[in-house]
Amino acid sequence: MDFETPIDQNHSFSVKWGKYKDRNILPLWIADSDYQTAPVVIEALQERVAQGVFGYTDQPSADVKEAIVYHLKTQHNWEINPEWIVPLSSIVNGLTLSCLVAGEEGDSVLLPATIYPPFNYVISNTKRTSIRIPILLEDGRWILDFEALEASITKDTKILLFCNPHNPGGVVYTQLELEQLHNICERNELLICSDEIHCDLVLDADKKHIPIASLNEDAAKRTITLMAASKTYNVAGLGFGFAIIADTRLRKRYKKLVLEKMPEANLLGQVATAAAFKDGEPWRLAQIEHLRKNRDYLMEEINTTPGLKMFPLESTFLAWVDVSALMLMDSEKFFEDAGVGISAGAYFGDSHFIRINFACSIETLEEAVRRIRKAIAGLSASG
Numbered sequence: 001m002d003f004e005t006p007i008d009q010n011h012s013f014s015v016k017w018g019k020y021k022d023r024n025i026l027p028l029w030i031a032d033s034d035y036q037t038a039p040v041v042i043e044a045l046q047e048r049v050a051q052g053v054f055g056y057t058d059q060p061s062a063d064v065k066e067a068i069v070y071h072l073k074t075q076h077n078w079e080i081n082p083e084w085i086v087p088l089s090s091i092v093n094g095l096t097l098s099c100l101v102a103g104e105e106g107d108s109v110l111l112p113a114t115i116y117p118p119f120n121y122v123i124s125n126t127k128r129t130s131i132r133i134p135i136l137l138e139d140g141r142w143i144l145d146f147e148a149l150e151a152s153i154t155k156d157t158k159i160l161l162f163c164n165p166h167n168p169g170g171v172v173y174t175q176l177e178l179e180q181l182h183n184i185c186e187r188n189e190l191l192i193c194s195d196e197i198h199c200d201l202v203l204d205a206d207k208k209h210i211p212i213a214s215l216n217e218d219a220a221k222r223t224i225t226l227m228a229a230s231k232t233y234n235v236a237g238l239g240f241g242f243a244i245i246a247d248t249r250l251r252k253r254y255k256k257l258v259l260e261k262m263p264e265a266n267l268l269g270q271v272a273t274a275a276a277f278k279d280g281e282p283w284r285l286a287q288i289e290h291l292r293k294n295r296d297y298l299m300e301e302i303n304t305t306p307g308l309k310m311f312p313l314e315s316t317f318l319a320w321v322d323v324s325a326l327m328l329m330d331s332e333k334f335f336e337d338a339g340v341g342i343s344a345g346a347y348f349g350d351s352h353f354i355r356i357n358f359a360c361s362i363e364t365l366e367e368a369v370r371r372i373r374k375a376i377a378g379l380s381a382s383g
């Protein structure tokens with residue numbers, strides 16, 4: 001359980017590290033962690049690789065089904081029928097299929113206005129139109145504007161693409177908020193596609209992730225839940241996630257689309273997910289401790305740096321930082337020139353912000369903070 005020792009990423013074809021190869025820029029952008037995954041995951045993969053046979057495989061394997069059922073029950077108090085599990089090679093593809101399964105070309109899809117960028121392009125790629133719902137800051141938490149959401153629904157609106165915990169901003173929706181949201185969807189007969197990929201990365205001890213589909217029977221019936229071990233266990237390159245769909249007819253239609261439109265989920269991704277969900281909990285808890293410390297350090301530093309503001313982050317390793325006071329023309333370039341590779345908020349729908357990935361060693365984070373502070377000091381000095 002080592003979250004501090006640097007791993008040489010020069011030969012790993014890492015997208016995160018490749019972007020700044022041979023440049024003195026710390027990569028704190030795409031949502032990968034810098035440290036190794038859980039030892040139990042590495043061992044399970046090594047064992048499977050040692051077998052040396054990699055033919056077509058059951059989708060989902062009995063092993064991964066059992067692990068997912070166990071994980072959802074123990075972590076999220078959600079009892080599912082294993083039949084509800086639909087393996088996916090990617091969660092973004094799962095979003096695409098959710099748009100396709102709901103309605104037809106030209107229909108409208110609701111989504112948060114500030115959101116992980118692929119939410120936008122899955123809608124345009126499937127020839128639907130977007131209705132972007134503002135996210136409001138309430139007591140330091142970024143919450144969908146429920147009133148605006150209900151007011152925006154038209155007769156052509158078929159589905160809400162929801163993200164909980166939210167990326168960016170890390171809000172973990174409460175039971176009351178989820179109930180409000182579900183009520184709106186029930187009243188307006190909307191499907192819900194709930195991307196819960198970050199659900200095992202809740203940092204605040206007093207917050208709990210609640211799958212919206214677990215609220216009640218109606219919520220279960222109208223929801224496609226998307227989950228994966230990929231963010232929590234740093235296995236995004238292994239191509240495995242899953243949808244949980246309780247409604248038999250909806251699941252049948254969705255599975256048909258998976259077969260027609262998507263590559264099969266990856267066998268090694270299944271192995272990693274099964275190991276993570278069965279035996280990875282001690283490592284996950286240790287990681288949460290590490291991330292909490294990094295978050296608290298970063299929050300303190302950001303909020304004492306002139307021109308920067310960070311609100312409490314309930315979950316994820318992705319800090320959402322308001323840089324509007326710096327009046328930057330190009331935030332990505334400014335921070336790259338400072339030696340820190342961030343994600344520009346504009347990609348997520350809000351150019352006043354940047355996103356900083358702090359799933360790295362404390363040493364890397366401290367160096368990033370030093371560089372950011374120096375660049376900002378230079379900005380004020382140059383007037």
Ligand SMILES: Cc1ncc(COP(=O)(O)O)c(C=O)c1O
Nearest residue numbers: 031090091092116167195197241
């Ligand atoms: C909210 C959200 N959904 C989906 C993904 C990507 O999932 P996948 O790589 O399985 O397509 C990410 C990656 O950061 C994400 O933050």
